[in-house]
Amino acid sequence: MTNPVLSIRNLTVALPGMTDRENAVENLSFDVNPHEILCVVGESGSGKSITSLATMGLLSPALKITSGEIDFCGVNLLEMSESLRNFMRGDQMAMIFQEPMTALNPAYTVGSQIEEVFKVHRNLSGEERRKETLSLLNEVQLPDPERLYGAYPHHLSGGQRQRIMIAMALALDPKLLIADEPTTALDVTTQAQILRLLKDLNANHGAGIMFITHDFGVVAEIADRVVVMRHGEIVEQGTADQVLSNPQHPYTKALIDAVPRRAAENKTEESTASVVINVEKLNKTFHTSGGMFKPARTIEAVKDVSFKVRLGETLGIVGESGSGKTTLVRCLMRLIDPDNGSINISGVDFAAPPKSQLRQYRKDIQIVFQDPYGSLNPRRTIGSQLIQGAMNFGISRAEAWQRVYELLEIVRMPRDSVNRFPSQFSGGQRQRLCIARALVVQPKVLIADEAVSALDVSIQREVLRLINDIRDRLGLTVIFITHDLRVAAQICDDVIVMKKGQIVERGDVGQIFNSPTNDYTKALLAAQPGQDWDIPSFTEEEILAEI
Amino acid sequence: MSEVTATSTALSPRRMMLKQALRHRGLLFGGFIVVTIVLIAIFAPFLAPHDGYEQVLSRKLIPPVWFDSPKATWDHILGTDHLGRDYLSRLIYGARISLMIGFSAMLISGVIGTTLGVCAGYFGGKVDLVISFLITTRLSMPVVLVALAVVSLVGSSLTVVILVLGFLIWDRFAVVMRSATQQVRNLDFIASAEALGSSTPRILFVEVLPNVANHIIVIATLEMAHAILLEAALSFLGLGVQPPDPSWGLMIADAKGLMFFDGWLIAIPGTALFLLILAINLLGDGLRDVTAPENRG
Numbered sequence: 001m002t003n004p005v006l007s008i009r010n011l012t013v014a015l016p017g018m019t020d021r022e023n024a025v026e027n028l029s030f031d032v033n034p035h036e037i038l039c040v041v042g043e044s045g046s047g048k049s050i051t052s053l054a055t056m057g058l059l060s061p062a063l064k065i066t067s068g069e070i071d072f073c074g075v076n077l078l079e080m081s082e083s084l085r086n087f088m089r090g091d092q093m094a095m096i097f098q099e100p101m102t103a104l105n106p107a108y109t110v111g112s113q114i115e116e117v118f119k120v121h122r123n124l125s126g127e128e129r130r131k132e133t134l135s136l137l138n139e140v141q142l143p144d145p146e147r148l149y150g151a152y153p154h155h156l157s158g159g160q161r162q163r164i165m166i167a168m169a170l171a172l173d174p175k176l177l178i179a180d181e182p183t184t185a186l187d188v189t190t191q192a193q194i195l196r197l198l199k200d201l202n203a204n205h206g207a208g209i210m211f212i213t214h215d216f217g218v219v220a221e222i223a224d225r226v227v228v229m230r231h232g233e234i235v236e237q238g239t240a241d242q243v244l245s246n247p248q249h250p251y252t253k254a255l256i257d258a259v260p261r262r263a264a265e266n267k268t269e270e271s272t273a274s275v276v277i278n279v280e281k282l283n284k285t286f287h288t289s290g291g292m293f294k295p296a297r298t299i300e301a302v303k304d305v306s307f308k309v310r311l312g313e314t315l316g317i318v319g320e321s322g323s324g325k326t327t328l329v330r331c332l333m334r335l336i337d338p339d340n341g342s343i344n345i346s347g348v349d350f351a352a353p354p355k356s357q358l359r360q361y362r363k364d365i366q367i368v369f370q371d372p373y374g375s376l377n378p379r380r381t382i383g384s385q386l387i388q389g390a391m392n393f394g395i396s397r398a399e400a401w402q403r404v405y406e407l408l409e410i411v412r413m414p415r416d417s418v419n420r421f422p423s424q425f426s427g428g429q430r431q432r433l434c435i436a437r438a439l440v441v442q443p444k445v446l447i448a449d450e451a452v453s454a455l456d457v458s459i460q461r462e463v464l465r466l467i468n469d470i471r472d473r474l475g476l477t478v479i480f481i482t483h484d485l486r487v488a489a490q491i492c493d494d495v496i497v498m499k500k501g502q503i504v505e506r507g508d509v510g511q512i513f514n515s516p517t518n519d520y521t522k523a524l525l526a527a528q529p530g531q532d533w534d535i536p537s538f539t540e541e542e543i544l545a546e547i
Numbered sequence: 548m549s550e551v552t553a554t555s556t557a558l559s560p561r562r563m564m565l566k567q568a569l570r571h572r573g574l575l576f577g578g579f580i581v582v583t584i585v586l587i588a589i590f591a592p593f594l595a596p597h598d599g600y601e602q603v604l605s606r607k608l609i610p611p612v613w614f615d616s617p618k619a620t621w622d623h624i625l626g627t628d629h630l631g632r633d634y635l636s637r638l639i640y641g642a643r644i645s646l647m648i649g650f651s652a653m654l655i656s657g658v659i660g661t662t663l664g665v666c667a668g669y670f671g672g673k674v675d676l677v678i679s680f681l682i683t684t685r686l687s688m689p690v691v692l693v694a695l696a697v698v699s700l701v702g703s704s705l706t707v708v709i710l711v712l713g714f715l716i717w718d719r720f721a722v723v724m725r726s727a728t729q730q731v732r733n734l735d736f737i738a739s740a741e742a743l744g745s746s747t748p749r750i751l752f753v754e755v756l757p758n759v760a761n762h763i764i765v766i767a768t769l770e771m772a773h774a775i776l777l778e779a780a781l782s783f784l785g786l787g788v789q790p791p792d793p794s795w796g797l798m799i800a801d802a803k804g805l806m807f808f809d810g811w812l813i814a815i816p817g818t819a820l821f822l823l824i825l826a827i828n829l830l831g832d833g834l835r836d837v838t839a840p841e842n843r844g
Binding site for chain 1: 734736
């Protein structure tokens, strides 16, 4: 075995005062070997990004490394001068960021941004630089490198941009590549391609890759070794096989247990309950008006969509970004006006009448949004936001408070939440509060628009259970929008797969997962990370042993 | 699991803001000066040593006490002007006029600009088109020129100056409110409120306004300073506050003939004007730092 590229020993990074814990990471020790992909896994706040930034020397000035060392090829980086480290960045060690949209400078062509790396670190002629850049574009499997060379970042898709980022990182054949959640912002099919690309490149280049992720599916797909972090400390490390099939630490077990599983084949009998939502031939097109120099464009966001949902059912709508699923639900709620088609929600026509007439029926259909930070008004107390809905429909103040307290109990939040502001709650807690707010008007239909996508897996599972629980208790009908088939499998009875505004397949969960008929559905399923991983199951005691 | 019942120990947003405000030097300094000048203006009759209107021609052009001159006397700390009126008393009464014009003009323009801006930002479409056209029209008119034209047509009085300024300087309110509202409008809690059946006025007042209020406060301070400067400029040109009412701009105008002989006549009201504008701007800057949500933990 060769010497490790990177060897972190007892690294401790202190957090500035007024935070919930003293150190961002504490006593961290691990190695990255050449030709190896090391996955650092953890939920948000576990200190995984801090670790990567500390290694690159890009920590924000508020954070101080208080002890430990970071050895890179036998040299302690922490004793190195800032100019020397700057010289090493990009040359010896490189980084890929999560957001390909913001990591590239929109004012320069991608070709010149890749060339920049050569300009800074190598003494090459313009012709040589161009040649190197084109061969890199080729290596990251971008089509038509000649054309892409002169393209600006906004001409490219998210996946293509991430490939450009990878090309930049690989330009000088670094010994260490740090990838901080490089696929989190991408669609599953794109994610699968990027992961495959990274794996191939890892075989050809000697670099050790430190891959930071929160997704155990991705870990199963790509990792050679795994480090599991929690609250800034390593709870477990080992080879991928050990950690994934036979985890030792209860926290790792809990995390793995929370990973959504594929649905088993269990045919539910045809429901005979009454139809709550009936959508027929719904269409919505967006027009961007042409300016003086640009032609007008028309986008068919929702095209000829028809479906029915029965009482007490959970319908999943699955699709990648741009598939029109969000437009569809916004039409359903009449937050935007559909072009034509009919929407019938428990006997009320939602498509035709003007918005002012709809107000009294609004309470029948409620929504929980994706972003737990944008969906609560930061300037109002939770209580005033929760009772608002009930008061709008003429319920007395006393009764409204009564309902709010009952709902807080149902979503398992303390009663004194009502006096606090949204900034005092975590993402998962806010999402519970949003659910409570939606339920205050006693709707018949609850729409969850990517309601768990922004949450950590363990919290995600909690919220999913909560939604299931509420549906059964209150007799709700749920429409669950998600991009993640694994999540849909956990909660939905039926699933609709959408692509470019159209429904390509509908069926019950088991059928969609085990015998999909549409090519796109098959592609989506094939792109799910961690296919071959046989997820171990644990008993409650094993998980609760320590946490 | 573990996170569900986590209690929060964080301060409420208001307490956090107060705490930050008390640490912000510029804000404290600006706030202190503004409050002092406001208090002086309110209690002017008790503070002014003389009647600011009384002309004693035998005692004209007495320099301030720190001047090495036989005429300087503690009776007129800041001296007297070319008509023998006590300069300190005029300065104190002048603060009243400056502040009143600044505040009233800011209120009028604030109401106009915020209403237009929030409507344009929230409703978009045709409403936005019309209001944007209004804003562009307003921006293409030079303020001082229009003010001069109007004042010379209808004649000059305090009310006219306030109204003219109020109807002229709402543009910044409208522009900033429009873009701030556009951002807030797209957040999910607005959609939630809509889905929960809140009426449009309710959404505007309860959901939108509190989230753009910090911008209003900041622009309000800037526009107040702007209005005070404009009043001084108009008075200097003889079209603002009319003599014998004391106004800082008018005091500078009166002294311009004596600029080379008795420079302090210009320097004193000039300094007062400078201090007030600086303090208001510091206050606005500080308020922005403290109320901007991204500065809060």
